[in-house]
Amino acid sequence: MLRRSRRAASDRAGLLEVFGAAAALAIGVIVGGTMLSFAIARKVVTPATRRLTDVEIVGIDRGSQTITLARSFDTVLPGRYGLFVNEAHEYLKIGSVLSASEHTVTRKLLTHVAPGKRIADRATFSGWYFVHPEELHIPYEDVQIDAPVGPCPAWLFPAREGGSGSTWAISVHGRGTTRSEVLRAAPVFRDAGLTSLAVSYRNDGEAGRSSSGRYGLGATEWRDVEAAIEFARSRGATRIVLMGWSMGGAIALQTVLNTAHADVVDSIILESPVVDWRTVLNFQARALHVPAPVAHIVRRQLTLPRWSRVVRAGNAISLNDLDVVSRADELVHPILLMHSDDDGFVPSEASHSLAEARPDLVRLVSYSEARHTKLWNYDEARWRRHILAWLRDRGLGADVS
CATH class of the missing domain: 3.40.50.1820 (Alpha/Beta hydrolase fold, catalytic domain)
Structure with a gap:
């Protein structure tokens, strides 16, 4: 009888431990989800203070005035677009697609990039085209x-x-x-x-x-x-x-x-x-x-x-x-x-x-x-x-x- 009582107590303790762990996990999920939702909701209504760089510049040919970008849904589009470069302090206009591979797209540069001009390898793809x-x-x-x-x-x-x-x-x-x-x-x-x-x-x-x-x-x-x-x-x-x-x-x-x-x-x-x-x-x-x-x-x-x-x-x-x-x-x-x-x-x-x-x-x-x-x-x-x-x-x- 004593052994049965001890076994029951042990089982209850085990169940309590399982329920406690489950409750802690549930609370963690709820708290984590709530904190994530706060972050998302705040982001929706908060004006951006910096531009998200979403394009990799693979290379620039200053002789032919062309630019090669990592391929994406945006960079392969026909038409005229722009790139905010150098931490968005400069804007480059880009023209039609000249060639494309599985991973890259080469386009015509419509803004002249002089020899020796430094252009960072990350940019923001833009539809503005005109800035001023x-x-x-x-x-x-x-x-x-x-x-x-x-x-x-x-x-x-x-x-x-x-x-x-x-x-x-x-x-x-x-x-x-x-x-x-x-x-x-x-x-x-x-x-x-x-x-x-x-x-x-x-x-x-x-x-x-x-x-x-x-x-x-x-x-x-x-x-x-x-x-x-x-x-x-x-x-x-x-x-x-x-x-x-x-x-x-x-x-x-x-x-x-x-x-x-x-x-x-x-x-x-x-x-x-x-x-x-x-x-x-x-x-x-x-x-x-x-x-x-x-x-x-x-x-x-x-x-x-x-x-x-x-x-x-x-x-x-x-x-x-x-x-x-x-x-x-x-x-x-x-x-x-x-x-x-x-x-x-x-x-x-x-x-x-x-x-x-x-x-x-x-x-x-x-x-x-x-x-x-x-x-x-x-x-x-x-x-x-x-x-x-x-x-x-x-x-x-x-x-x-």
Whole structure:
């Protein structure tokens, strides 16, 4: 009997040890998952302070002015692009693919690299192409928009001679970039006879800083675009087209859903836009192999006031308000929506859903192969043609090819 009692006690101790280890493991998983979700949620709303180097420069032939890069989905794309090099202090423009192997791609250098010029072996691949407005060789003016967060610098490109000074386009850049991203559109708008404005907004590194210093994913930045609309109206604008890239698309959509100046907005042009942040967050979580429960916690941390303060997101962000597919019935402005099904960063799923929900308002132009916000780079002629046709059909632009 004594031996049986001791054996039972030993069994209970063993079970307690197993349960204790299991509980410790579960707690570790929960705590680890929560900490990971905090890090992800904070990263989503934190403006980037440095560029991620994502391309290896294998070599530069200064005689033939060519550059060889490690092969990737981006580096093999046709078209014109750019590279931020030497810790993003310099920008090299690159042209067409000259040759490609299993591991490398050789392209034409469009920026001259002098003999002896040092170029680091890591770079950031970019679709900007233009960095400064001077590179466009069209007139422009530096202006300041008086926004709620303070002065927001902008570039104003006047309409060409014979164009309309009363029809304006306001271009809104995406997350982690600046207004240089939207310079590609300025010559097209000018050719169509429109005045255009390339704007900055809170926390983008050029405009004023909000109290949180974090992105609102469109939920707060739209107020700075509304200030740009007020600026345009003060300069004589009576019809305005909003154009947004990536998160700039989310900002443009939130602007038309919330602004007191919706009456002056004629239509919206979106490139590679964020139409629904849940779709983007889920896509990125899968790409990074983040477990579904952790991805769910990330979304909760952004939307609940208590947790949003922990991740320093400022006020809680309503992903419901930012889901324009579910709010499609509220839209009244026509939309030209251009998105690649091979975007690689912001999936086109929500764009297709929005076009299906509002075929009366949305003209969807689908691309393949082209990557995120690089539709101009991939096929400039097609990109230009669709925008000019849209403006012409809206009665806004001149009949140019």
